[in-house]
Amino acid sequence: MTTGKLNFSWLLLMGLTLSGTLMGEYAQPGFWITLGIAVITTIKGRLIIDQFMELNQASPVIRRIVRGFGLVVPALMILTYLLGSELAALTQLPG
Amino acid sequence: MPARIPGNRAIWVGIFAELTEFTLMFLVYFFARINHPQAFHEGPQKLSLAAGTANTVIMLTSSYFVARAVLAIRRNQSDISLRWLVAAFVTAVGYPVVKVLEIRWNIDHGVVGGGDVFQMSYYYLTFNHLVHVSWGLLGLAWIMFRTFFGGYSAGNHSGLLAFASYWHATDLIWLMIFPLFYVLP
Known part of the structure; x- marks a missing residue:
């Protein structure tokens, strides 16, 4: 980890947070918006994990978890988003 | 060079317990979401996006300050490390303050714990996260106290690293909560 x-x-x-906020303000449901939010969330998480927590240089077990x-x-x-109704049907009790 | 186990083993037991707890709550969230899509589609519009964004900025910035404190102690700059920790604490206190203002706003706008399934999920997850942030604030106060009295150095700062790992993990969890309740339509 360096200051830069x-x-x-x-x-x-x-x-990325500001991008997420703009999406929250204007976005309507859809595949691409869901994908965009998922990608932004993934990148933000990875930045915290690798840069702030420095897990890119830590034990592989901790890093992978x-x-x-x-x-x-x-x-x-x-x-x-893709399989919501199918998954909902699977989680219903019969009868 | 960072340790292969940042901090100590004990803190990682706690962090893994925290991640497991929130993973289970996220599964409950998605279970509710697929069974009540309309409530979750309309839900984010009822919350204060400004409050959610403010707390995201607060968590990320406080986390950044803690990372700077770790960098400083590695250079044996204990006084500079303490300044970064104070900055992290002052910033992080903004989180519960924003939460109180947000809850007041929610109540005025009819977003209450006994509301629909989206609102119940929102309160359950965000209150749990608030508890974890509160523990973190207590931990941060202890780390500041230890740093003030010269408890850490370049060669011995595993306690500071352990706290930093917990704080970053709590930040990471918020980064998952924010889009689920404030952004995802």
Whole structure:
């Protein structure tokens, strides 16, 4: 971790947060907007994990678990957008 | 050179417990979302996007300040590290302040805990996160106290690293909560 990398990561995180806010203000439901929000969430999470937490240089077990956590929400955003009604049907009790 | 286990093993047990807890809550969120799509489509429009954005900026900036404190202690600059920690604390106190203002705004606009499934999920997840931030603030106060009395140096700052790891993990969780309740239509 260097000062320059940290500063750049923070600026990028601010820019991505503002993008997310604009999406929240104007976005209508749709695949591309869902994908965009999922990608922004993934990038922000990865910046925290690799640059702030420095897990890119840490134990592989810790790194994989935390990186995996950072993918759960973005993956479920896309999955539930594409297959929401099918998944809802699977989670209903019969009768 | 960063440690392969940042901080200590104990804090990582706590962080993994925290991540597991929120993963389960995220699964509940998506279960509710697929079964009540209309409530979750309309939900973000009822919340204050400004409050959600403000708390995102607060969490990210406080996390950045803590990372700068770690950099400073690696250079054996204890006084500079303390200044970054104070900046992190002052910034992070803004989180519960914004939360209080947000909840007042919510109540005025009919967003209450006994509302629809979106509102219940929102309160459950964000209150849980607020609890974790509150623990973090107490931890940060302790780390500032230790730094003030020369408890850390370039060769020995695992306590500071342990706190930093917890704080960044709590920030990471907020980065997942923010789009789910304030952005995703």
